Amino acid sequence: MTKRQGEASAPALRTETAEDEDALRDWRHVHNVIVPPAAMSLDEVRERSRRYRLESAYLEDVLVGCSTVRPPEGEDRVATVIVRVLPAFRGRGIGTALYEKGLAHARGLGAGAVETVVLAANAEGLRFAEARGFVERERYVLDGESAEWIDLRLVPEGR
Structure with missing residues (x-):
């Protein structure tokens, strides 16, 4: 498909790994807007960035927006x-x-299964x-909190 004369092109999506202070602040902003019950300080985001791909x-x-990929762990290699x-x-x-980018990264790390977590x-x-x-696997409320969370697991195609 070609662009017609006078037609504006859509801006391209660009992602940056949250490594410098500005990127960490941006990641934190989106996280805290979307999941206010789990709002994080900048220090908590810095610590998380050492364990996960933000x-x-x-x-x-x-x-x-923002994304998080937690590397595979456990016997089932769940990311x-x-x-x-x-x-x-x-x-x-x-x-x-x-x-799609996060899923490809998780699979590149050897994930045997992929999960996500969503604020109910x-x-x-x-x-x-x-x-x-x-598909939903579990609903829970963390100790001392009132927000309900949902853990879901990706069901492989054909199952």
């Missing part, structure tokens, strides 16, 4: 892929692009995960 997503220079897109930018394929109050996030083949 990425921030931008359309040109506008922050639109966790979490995608967050700011509400104003949903429905544009950003979540799908971040999810995030109906859009739950629909997004289910539309990609994730």
Whole structure:
């Protein structure tokens, strides 16, 4: 498909690994907007970035989302892929692009299974995960908290 004269091209999605302070702050902002019950300090984000792959997503220079990939662990080599897109930018394929990139990274690390976790109050996030083949495994509330979380696992195609 070619661009017609006068037609504006859509800005390309750009991701950056959250390593420097600005990227860590951006990742934190998106995380805290999407999951306020689990809001994190910058120090907590720094610590998390040493264990997990954190990425921030931008359309040109506008922050639109973030992702987390927790490396595979346990006998089943379970990795966790979490995608967050700011509400104003949903429905544009950003979540799908971040999810596919995170899934490819998890598989590149040798994941035997992939899970995600969604705040139960995030109906859009739950629909997004289910539309990609994730099925609910468990609902829980962390000690001392009131927010309900849902763990989901990706069911391989053909099952």
